[in-house]
Amino acid sequence: MISARYREIGARMENLQKAIPEHIQQIGWSVKKLIPGQNSFMFELKKGFFEKAVIKVRGTPQDVYVEVDGQQGLMDIVEQALANSCDNPAAIVGWKMQAEQRAMELAKASAAITQPPSAPAPTPTPAPKPPAPKLEACMHCTAPLTYDPEEVLVICNYCGYVNNTTGEQPPRYSMLPVVVDGSKAMELAKDHVAKGILVTRGMAERAEWGSIVLRYVPNWAVTVQLKGDVEGKRALIKTKDAKGQVAQEVAIQALGGALGSIFGGAGKGAGKALGDRTERMSISETIDVSIVARKSAEFQPDAGAYKIPLDKKEPFRKTGEETLNVEISDQAAAERAKSLALQELRSRYTFVSRFNVGAYPFDDSELIYSPWWFIEYRMGGKSFSVIIDACNGSVIAGQRPWLPKETTKGR
Numbered sequence: 001m002i003s004a005r006y007r008e009i010g011a012r013m014e015n016l017q018k019a020i021p022e023h024i025q026q027i028g029w030s031v032k033k034l035i036p037g038q039n040s041f042m043f044e045l046k047k048g049f050f051e052k053a054v055i056k057v058r059g060t061p062q063d064v065y066v067e068v069d070g071q072q073g074l075m076d077i078v079e080q081a082l083a084n085s086c087d088n089p090a091a092i093v094g095w096k097m098q099a100e101q102r103a104m105e106l107a108k109a110s111a112a113i114t115q116p117p118s119a120p121a122p123t124p125t126p127a128p129k130p131p132a133p134k135l136e137a138c139m140h141c142t143a144p145l146t147y148d149p150e151e152v153l154v155i156c157n158y159c160g161y162v163n164n165t166t167g168e169q170p171p172r173y174s175m176l177p178v179v180v181d182g183s184k185a186m187e188l189a190k191d192h193v194a195k196g197i198l199v200t201r202g203m204a205e206r207a208e209w210g211s212i213v214l215r216y217v218p219n220w221a222v223t224v225q226l227k228g229d230v231e232g233k234r235a236l237i238k239t240k241d242a243k244g245q246v247a248q249e250v251a252i253q254a255l256g257g258a259l260g261s262i263f264g265g266a267g268k269g270a271g272k273a274l275g276d277r278t279e280r281m282s283i284s285e286t287i288d289v290s291i292v293a294r295k296s297a298e299f300q301p302d303a304g305a306y307k308i309p310l311d312k313k314e315p316f317r318k319t320g321e322e323t324l325n326v327e328i329s330d331q332a333a334a335e336r337a338k339s340l341a342l343q344e345l346r347s348r349y350t351f352v353s354r355f356n357v358g359a360y361p362f363d364d365s366e367l368i369y370s371p372w373w374f375i376e377y378r379m380g381g382k383s384f385s386v387i388i389d390a391c392n393g394s395v396i397a398g399q400r401p402w403l404p405k406e407t408t409k410g411r
């Protein structure tokens with residue numbers, strides 16, 4: 001597999017999606033299947049009877065990641081399509097050059113590892129890879145770094161660079177802008193609380209509204225590809241809890257019974273046919289999943305409540321607001337994303353007799369620092385909190401009995 005990453009080229013992703021099929025046709029390939037998408041898309045290609053290839057593209061105009069599973073000529077042609085679909089083709093560093101650079105870095109890194117300062121006892125077997133030493137200075141400006149042992153990606157307090165504490169290259173990262181100000185967020189929080197069971201707008205207004213703080217919370221944006229087949233009953237509406245599923249089963253059976261009696265005679269049979277109807281679906285799609293890169297529960301969104309507004313992404317810069325560091329690695333996030341993507345798919349069915357689906361996360365998860373408002377309120381003598389996305393105003397968590405504490409770390 002060949003991969004390359006193109007930065008600061010101002011790619012037009014939509015044009016690229018159209019340009020790739022036109023370009024590959026010129027060298028005899030055709031598109032067998034396209035999985036389209038705004039931030040990521042994938043082509044399955046064929047040439048003649050036997051040759052197959054896959055092209056995956058994902059990212060943003062200023063940071064495009066391309067993966068080609070197939071012959072090298074295809075990567076060349078994709079690069080051409082990219083050059084024809086971007087604002088700044090001069091900034092393209094060719095994939096061959098990128099591969100060379102990577103190889104050189106790898107050689108340097110392994111040379112450093114194979115020369116221990118004073119080896120006490122040489123290990124006879126080629127050990128996998130010693131645990132990398134923890135980083136002490138910023139890789140960009142060399143300022144000293146302080147961080148909790150849990151944290152794996154740390155923002156430099158001086159220059160804002162995101163350091164990987166293993167000393168390796170950081171992942172792709174960006175941030176979301178603050179669009180919703182504090183007073184607007186407060187309004188949204190009150191609206192949300194007023195919608196709660198047994199709470200009126202008046203009660204929400206009269207609640208004691210306490211502190212409001214803004215935090216940038218790191219989220220991993222993971223794209224998971226699902227492939228396989230499912231045999232079962234499609235849900236009328238998506239449902240994630242067993243109770244809802246049962247309610248739907250009953251509703252479908254009741255509907256079946258009603259139809260049966262309308263059409264007369266076949267009462268039971270028709271009900272059964274409709275109630276038991278299963279279908280086999282072949283699954284091939286990608287799902288975008290976001291994983292909060294913090295371990296503590298106070299930052300976890302309500303199930304299914306949060307979708308990163310990826311369309312508003314901006315390059316990362318240091319702000320005056322407190323930005324939380326990453327505690328969950330991209331690999332751990334990818335594992336979690338796999339099961340969430342499978343859950344999402346499963347929730348479209350009320351009943352499943354066969355679920356044979358593989359989940360494959362793309363290996364270039366992106367880190368997105370998202371600004372969230374944490375708002376505290378007291379009602380009936382208890383204290384709760386609401387989390388509001390400061391970028392698009394959505395409610396991330398509704399009624400939380402805690403609020404993140406101000407950390408002691410410097411800004």
Ligand SMILES: [Zn+2]
Nearest residue numbers: 138141156159
């Ligand atoms: Zn720095």
